[in-house]
Amino acid sequence: MEEVRIGIIGIGNMGTGHATYLARGEVPGARLTAVCDTNPDRLAWARANLGEGVARFEHPEALMDSGLVDGVMIAVPHYDHPPLAIAALRRGLHVLIEKPAGVYTKQVREMNRVAAESGKVFGIMFNQRTNPLYQKLRDLIQSGELGELKRTIWIITNWYRSQSYYDSGGWRATWAGEGGGVLANQDPHQLDLWQWTLGQLPKRVRAFCGFGKWHDIEVEDDVTAYVEYENGATGVFITSTGEAPGTNRFELSGDRGKIVIEDGKLTFWRLRVPERQFNREYRGGFGQPECWKCEIPIQGTETGHKGITANWVSAILHGTPLLAPGEEGIRALELANAMHLSAWTDDWVEIPVDEDLYYHHLQERIRNSKYKKPAGPARTLDIERSF
Amino acid sequence: MEEVRIGIIGIGNMGTGHATYLARGEVPGARLTAVCDTNPDRLAWARANLGEGVARFEHPEALMDSGLVDGVMIAVPHYDHPPLAIAALRRGLHVLIEKPAGVYTKQVREMNRVAAESGKVFGIMFNQRTNPLYQKLRDLIQSGELGELKRTIWIITNWYRSQSYYDSGGWRATWAGEGGGVLANQDPHQLDLWQWTLGQLPKRVRAFCGFGKWHDIEVEDDVTAYVEYENGATGVFITSTGEAPGTNRFELSGDRGKIVIEDGKLTFWRLRVPERQFNREYRGGFGQPECWKCEIPIQGTETGHKGITANWVSAILHGTPLLAPGEEGIRALELANAMHLSAWTDDWVEIPVDEDLYYHHLQERIRNSKYKKPAGPARTLDIERSF
Numbered sequence: 001m002e003e004v005r006i007g008i009i010g011i012g013n014m015g016t017g018h019a020t021y022l023a024r025g026e027v028p029g030a031r032l033t034a035v036c037d038t039n040p041d042r043l044a045w046a047r048a049n050l051g052e053g054v055a056r057f058e059h060p061e062a063l064m065d066s067g068l069v070d071g072v073m074i075a076v077p078h079y080d081h082p083p084l085a086i087a088a089l090r091r092g093l094h095v096l097i098e099k100p101a102g103v104y105t106k107q108v109r110e111m112n113r114v115a116a117e118s119g120k121v122f123g124i125m126f127n128q129r130t131n132p133l134y135q136k137l138r139d140l141i142q143s144g145e146l147g148e149l150k151r152t153i154w155i156i157t158n159w160y161r162s163q164s165y166y167d168s169g170g171w172r173a174t175w176a177g178e179g180g181g182v183l184a185n186q187d188p189h190q191l192d193l194w195q196w197t198l199g200q201l202p203k204r205v206r207a208f209c210g211f212g213k214w215h216d217i218e219v220e221d222d223v224t225a226y227v228e229y230e231n232g233a234t235g236v237f238i239t240s241t242g243e244a245p246g247t248n249r250f251e252l253s254g255d256r257g258k259i260v261i262e263d264g265k266l267t268f269w270r271l272r273v274p275e276r277q278f279n280r281e282y283r284g285g286f287g288q289p290e291c292w293k294c295e296i297p298i299q300g301t302e303t304g305h306k307g308i309t310a311n312w313v314s315a316i317l318h319g320t321p322l323l324a325p326g327e328e329g330i331r332a333l334e335l336a337n338a339m340h341l342s343a344w345t346d347d348w349v350e351i352p353v354d355e356d357l358y359y360h361h362l363q364e365r366i367r368n369s370k371y372k373k374p375a376g377p378a379r380t381l382d383i384e385r386s387f
Numbered sequence: 388m389e390e391v392r393i394g395i396i397g398i399g400n401m402g403t404g405h406a407t408y409l410a411r412g413e414v415p416g417a418r419l420t421a422v423c424d425t426n427p428d429r430l431a432w433a434r435a436n437l438g439e440g441v442a443r444f445e446h447p448e449a450l451m452d453s454g455l456v457d458g459v460m461i462a463v464p465h466y467d468h469p470p471l472a473i474a475a476l477r478r479g480l481h482v483l484i485e486k487p488a489g490v491y492t493k494q495v496r497e498m499n500r501v502a503a504e505s506g507k508v509f510g511i512m513f514n515q516r517t518n519p520l521y522q523k524l525r526d527l528i529q530s531g532e533l534g535e536l537k538r539t540i541w542i543i544t545n546w547y548r549s550q551s552y553y554d555s556g557g558w559r560a561t562w563a564g565e566g567g568g569v570l571a572n573q574d575p576h577q578l579d580l581w582q583w584t585l586g587q588l589p590k591r592v593r594a595f596c597g598f599g600k601w602h603d604i605e606v607e608d609d610v611t612a613y614v615e616y617e618n619g620a621t622g623v624f625i626t627s628t629g630e631a632p633g634t635n636r637f638e639l640s641g642d643r644g645k646i647v648i649e650d651g652k653l654t655f656w657r658l659r660v661p662e663r664q665f666n667r668e669y670r671g672g673f674g675q676p677e678c679w680k681c682e683i684p685i686q687g688t689e690t691g692h693k694g695i696t697a698n699w700v701s702a703i704l705h706g707t708p709l710l711a712p713g714e715e716g717i718r719a720l721e722l723a724n725a726m727h728l729s730a731w732t733d734d735w736v737e738i739p740v741d742e743d744l745y746y747h748h749l750q751e752r753i754r755n756s757k758y759k760k761p762a763g764p765a766r767t768l769d770i771e772r773s774f
Contacts, residue, residue: 150627150629151544153625157538160662162671163669165674210621234595234609236611242662243645245644251542271631275547275629275631278549278631282550285552288547
């Protein structure tokens with residue numbers, strides 16, 4: 001194959017962005033050949049802006065079966081990521097899904113199983129993995145520079161949303177329509193980076209969620225989660241859509257020092273001697289290990305959505321390793337599900353989450369949800385406005 | 388009265404500091420007339436450095452009954468703050484105790500009752516209340532500049548201590564000798580500033596403690612606590628003696644913006660329109676309130692221990708209001724006790740803490756403590772090395 005013919009399912013906010021850079025030919029080896037949306041306005045937009053050379057479909061299966069595409073990008077509401085990905089993979093198509101991987105792990109595990117059997121290239125749009133800040137952080141952790149992990153604290157409260165944002169779509173911030181709030185819509189990137197940079201998930205979670213705390217919505221818009229890792233390290237994740245201006249600050253402590261990412265900078269306070277060694281050997285009472293504040297160079301640029309798409313295309317054409325394999329999407333979702341479940345049960349939740357229990361609790365909330373799904377397939381292609 | 392004659396009970400680390408500036412005449416209206424310690428070396432030090440004009444006692448009651456003092460400063464291990472304060476107050480002496488107020492609230496409540504009945508001036512050495520940074524923070528909160536509270540996050544992990552510190556005294560970091568770890572010894576100032584600047588305690592606490600996590604000790608050296616306030620605001624307090632270099636960063640969010648104190652600076656991100664009002668009135672979907680980053684001038688200097696002592700002396704002589712009334716010491720202790728109890732019971736703890744339940748749990752740990760109290764009154768005057 002010399003060129004990957006791509007269809008985009010869902011040309012709302014995200015899908016439109018993907019369609020635009022693909023139509024401009026900005027991803028080498030990729031050609032946009034088809035789009036799909038149930039909203040006639042979006043198809044009219046496609047006709048006017050992408051030209052007649054890009055086929056238009058109302059139904060995703062029709063796009064998949066058209067023979068016009070080698071791979072699909074799926075940019076529809078969260079619940080529909082797994083069923084559409086499964087449908088495409090079963091048809092022998094490569095798949096790149098938007099985040100989150102889905103709403104509950106039971107559903108996503110099935111998607112991952114089908115993907116593994118398909119042998120197709122399956123990616124997920126964790127575009128923040130292209131940010132060199134987090135790549136450098138991952139490097140410092142994985143290479144051992146930070147030393148054995150002691151603590152992580154991510155304050156990610158700069159996801160401010162007003163009531164008018166939530167009122168802009170009836171499905172938004174409902175259990176039935178979106179399957180969650182700030183954890184499902186705004187935080188998937190941070191939840192992914194949290195586990196991806198560390199290379200591990202915590203083993204248990206105790207979380208505290210405010211549901212409709214700052215807005216007239218039924219899902220969570222304020223979360224504080226405490227986690228414990230296998231080696232005894234602990235972590236905290238604090239997030240909200242109800243604070244302005246909010247904070248995005250990720251701090252990590254390890255045996256060899258401390259790293260803080262804030263305001264687009266990474267700073268490493270490096271201990272000359274690892275703390276555990278100092279603790280064993282020092283005899284002086286008060287005192288602490290010598291510490292150097294290091295400015296770490298950050299090279300490269302964040303290639304974002306386009307970078308993830310290009311990587312997926314390159315994986316299809318040349319076997320390039322994926323930066324964000326689709327199968328890894330379940331890990332951020334596992335964290336979000338654990339936080340919900342811990343708040344719902346007011347108790348600890350072990351990871352992996354008991355997926356049947358989570359599903360049961362979620363269904364209860366869907367039954368009582370304010371959002372009533374429209375009949376027919378239209379819902380599938382509601383536009384996706386998350387980032 | 389034109390001059391307050393002061394006796395210091397316990398001339399270990401802290402008491403020696405107090406004796407030194409008093410002996411130099413650095414506190415107007417105060418005269419050091421007596422000191423007390425069970426350690427002959429410390430009394431020899433007193434003789435050599437304070438001169439024969441300062442009487443020396445082995446027993447605190449002898450000092451109190453000597454007729455040489457109008458007030459006493461108590462700088463002995465934590466458990467003995469309340470009984471010695473009670474003994475002095477009952478003798479009609481003014482009292483200034485070192486922090487923490489005691490080890491368990493049951494004991495401290497009795498001290499507060501006696502103090503109220505005594506009519507004497509009762510202060511506590513919360514010297515960080517003299518820090519203009521926290522005074523300004525308190526001003527911004529109490530005057531309404533920050534708006535209704537939404538969240539507090541205090542990361543106070545720069546209390547690094549090595550094993551050799553803990554090994555320097557057999558009573559140190561034991562349930563029987565000190566009654567706690569980082570919460571009892573290092574954090575009382577921050578626990579006090581947390582409640583003092585806000586003007587409130589949370590209503591419930593869920594805490595996670597590591598006991599002897601980083602050191603060979605039996606008490607907590609690592610704590611993450613989540614709290615909820617009456618109005619629904621939440622908070623997190625993270626502390627440790629096992630991390631280097633650690634962090635001291637206090638962040639607060641309110642309806643009118645965000646304040647961060649870090650690196651000796653206070654920054655206020657002020658919203659032009661309160662967030663709750665913006666949330667109600669804005670119609671534009673994405674968007675957030677206009678925010679101004681404000682540099683807040685910090686005036687005055689931190690007068691520290693000497694400032695608290697001078698304030699206590701001035702209260703005795705002139706009725707000046709106390710910056711740190713002794714009765715308020717129970718509030719920081721309430722927080723520390725709640726964190727212990729929540730970790731011990733793996734459950735929520737309401738504030739005020741069930742003081743009998745706390746006492747019961749503490750006694751259990753004292754019975755199993757590695758520290759065996761020396762016989763006789765000597766223990767009372769073990770030197771106090773905390774700050």
